[in-house]
Amino acid sequence: MRAFNEEILPSAEIENAIRLLEKIGVKIQTGFKLPQFEELSHNDSRLFRIGDSEFQCIYLPHLSEELSIDPITRMTVTEGIFSGSAPVGHWVDQMSDGRRAAISMDRYLQKVSLTASRENEGAYECRLFTSLKGIQPSQSFISTDSKRTDQADIIKEAARCIQCQCMECAKGCELIRHYQDSPRTYVRQIYNNISICTGLRQKNKMINSCSICGQCEAICPNHIPFQKVVQEARETMVATKKMPPSAFDFALRDMAFSNSEKFRLAKVPVDSKACKYAFFPGCQLPASNPSSIETIFSWLQNEMEEPVGILLRCCGAIADWAGEKEKFNQARSELLSDWEVLGKPELIVSCPTCLKMFRENYPEINVRSIWPLMAKSDSLLNGKNRLNSIKMAIHDPCASRDQPDMQEAVRSLAMKLGIELEELPYNRELATCCSYGGNVWNSNPSLSRDTNEARISQNQSDYLTYCIMCRDFFLRSGKPAYHILDILFDPKLMIEHRLPIRPDYSMRHENRTRVKRHLLKQYWREEMPEEAPYEDIQLILNDPIRKLMEDRMILEEDIRQVLYYAKESGRAMINQETGHYLAHFKPSCVTYWVEYLPKEDGFEVFNVYSHRMVVEEGN
Amino acid sequence: MAQYVTEEEFVHWRCAKCNSELELRKVVVSYLDGSFPVELPVCKVCGQIFIPESLATQKMLEIEQQMEDK
CATH class of the missing domain: 3.30.2310.20 (RelE-like)
Incomplete structure (x- = not known):
């Protein structure tokens, strides 16, 4: 090494390195004349003798190419003798040889496997995806002839490095950006968080701040299903009683309210014993836009040729997101009982999350989205609700990600209403969550607000959506936002530049009860159960x-x-x-x-x- | 024993049921697997407790969050 030019490898650096080695107990002896490979062989004690010293293993500099050297361990055909095959002058390859052989020699002395877990040493094809969007191609500044490249060109060459990293998912997700790392790191942190026996579980908040919407998996070039890891982590935390009780308590109580007598309802039409269809509006549309429920229910009764009943309650998504399997199973089983009472009808569903939940968790139930029905119907578009080319940006709810029919139907309905649609980034299969998903609004209100702020800044036009919680969160952040039903049933809102009313949490309860009270009275001449x-x-x-x-x-x-x-x-x-x-x-x-x-x-x-x-x- | 409420914070409050003043007394507060003795203002007669907003929204919230992440 001392033969190198001082400019390339200063002798002071060599001295520093030697001192470091001596500090950790390495004895450095020089002056050996290394024997030829053929001259070395084990003695009776399985050692190699060179001069007066004996060695358990030896590294010989570059050997003849004819000698077989294991490409992974760099061990020669003689056990205990290691070497490299990089040609003289190829420093990087020589360093790689030395490093690989050093790892092998350490393992050899410890009598452990020389080959285990060595996949990613040296040059290998990694799975790292790097977007080249916006990066201009450029020529190398390293000269290919024998002339040495000067310092200025070396600096220019170094500046060509784009510092490869894949953060595609972070571009769409506030959670990933907020914690300033990647899902790959988060997965390891989550594993550590749920595995520790004592001490602080520092990642609880991060685990409980994911909307479990699956956008990151849809974006990821390697399709890492981060949301599944989070879901499982939450379920484990609940099962091991390590879930912070306050994390999703308010959301779970909201679900309990929806499944209580204050809202729950399963009714077939008067004079019918069963129904072929039932309208399932979910829990939040009645909370935010109570009058729309009767309008749709009444429209469906005219539109469908068979009797239409109604089923009011929560689909169980809130418990599922919270990792509360027991509570979800209870909600599921109660819903199935109510559905059986109605005569096992096909459910007509307006909420994208409910529809997703039914498709994934209720194989017994036939479900259909209300949006294609509405898009095809002539009776809803009466001329009065036709707008005069109003420009709006469409926001696809995250639960619509794998439901392109629904996305298309809403676009078609919007166009029939005279709305000129602009597409937002992260729509359709990359749809972004408003933070209602995963109960993030409950577990991390400040991240929920940041998520909304990021989304509403992506387009100046008013937003149009078909998830009522998306609408309400955008309104909360000051963005003019409309659910398509707001416009369909009350086009004056848009004409008069008025915003829909966003109810507070108490009003959301009150509205659900009003819906039930009104429907009971209007269609069945029944009163609500007694109040507390x-x-x-x-x-x-x-x-x-x-x-x-x-x-x-x-x-x-x-x-x-x-x-x-x-x-x-x-x-x-x-x-x-x-x-x-x-x-x-x-x-x-x-x-x-x-x-x-x-x-x-x-x-x-x-x-x-x-x-x-x-x-x-x-x- | 920790005392998180100053006299200034409860001096104007009385128990409406007993029409009695409040005094600082040892009270046990607990959450999840932990319990701690603290001094809180209580009615001298019936023991009704007074927890001011500042205690509930600051120190108690902080301890709750620490206990939840253990």
Whole structure:
């Protein structure tokens, strides 16, 4: 090595390297005259003798090409003798020979396999995909003749490096960008997170922040199914009782509400014992656009030639996303019971997520999307709802990813309504999630907002979609957004430049109950089951309090329960300065606190907060 | 024993049921597998607890999140 030009390999670097080796106990002896390969053989102790010293293994510099050297281990035909085959002057290849042989010699001394796990040494074809989009081709600055390349050209050559990396999925996904690494790293982190016995599970939040929408797999050149890893991790966390209880609690309680008597409904038409079809609007369309449910139900009854019933409840997606297999199975089995009561009808489904859930988890049920039906119908387009060439950007909900028929049908319906569509990046099979998927809005509200911000900045036009949660999240972020039903049933919204109303969490419950109450009365002359006594309590809530309730995920019914408890038990605190009362109650796993003042027409609320910690309290 | 509520925060509050003042008393709070003794204002007569907004939304939330990720 000392023969090299000082400019190429400075002697100080050689000295530094030698000192490092000595520091770790390597004895360096020089002055050996290395024997020829043919002269070396094991003695009785399986050692090689050179001069007065004996060696367990030896590395000989470049040997004749005629000698067979194992390409992986660099061991010669004589066990214990290693060598390289790189020609003299080919430094990189020589270094590769040396490195491979050093690994083999270390393994040889440890008496372990020389060949295991050595696939990715040296040059190999990797699976790394690098997008060359936007990269201009350029010529090499390294001269091919015998002249040495000067420093300036070497710098130019180095600047040609595009630093290959594949972050295609990160371009579409806020989660992947937020945690500043790739799914490949996340998968390892997830494995470590669910495997540790003690200490902090630092990746819980990341695991619970994925919308499980599958966009990254659809984009990935190697089709890494990251969302499946997350789904399994969540299920494992639930099964091993390591899932943070607060992660999806609010969303799961929303599902419990949808499957309670407050919303759940399975009805065949009056005078029918069974129905051939049933409308399944899912849980969030009735929550956001309650009036549309009766309009569609009534339209379907005219449109279909056979009786149409109705089935109101949650499809179970929320429990599935939360990794709660038991809760999902219970929801599934209850849904199947209701479906059987209706006479096992074919379900006509408006929500892309419900449709996906049915296709993947309910093989017993025949389902169809409502959108192709609507696109083909003449009765819906009456001339009054025809707009005059309004430009909108279409956002495909993530659950429509593998349902191109649905995507096409909505586009066709939009065009019939006179909407001129613009395509967003990441549409159709690459559709992006609004953060309702995976319950991210519950587990990571700030990431949910960032996700929406990123999506709404992609086009200046108003957004058109066919998932009501996409619409509501875009509206929350200040983007004018419409569900196609908003325009179909109320075209004046667009004509008068009005936005649809985005209900808060409490209103989402109230609207679902209204839908059930109205349908029961209108079609079956039936009343709702009796209300709980606390439901009569009237609340006076101003906008800042409503905003606080939304941010803290506290519902009107939570407040009513606290006030009812305070009224019944007399337990409350009173502030001598303001005269305000403060009461608390723990209906399930969360304790709610309400600061209030009783008024003639109800209770005026000044503050609400909650905690999950349990406090031992005297009676 | 940790004390997270200052007297200033509860001096104006009284128990509406007993019409009694509050005093700091040892109370056990728990979450998941952990429990901790803390000093909290409670009604001198009936033991009704007062937890101010700042405690619920800051320290209690912080401990809840730490316990959940263990």
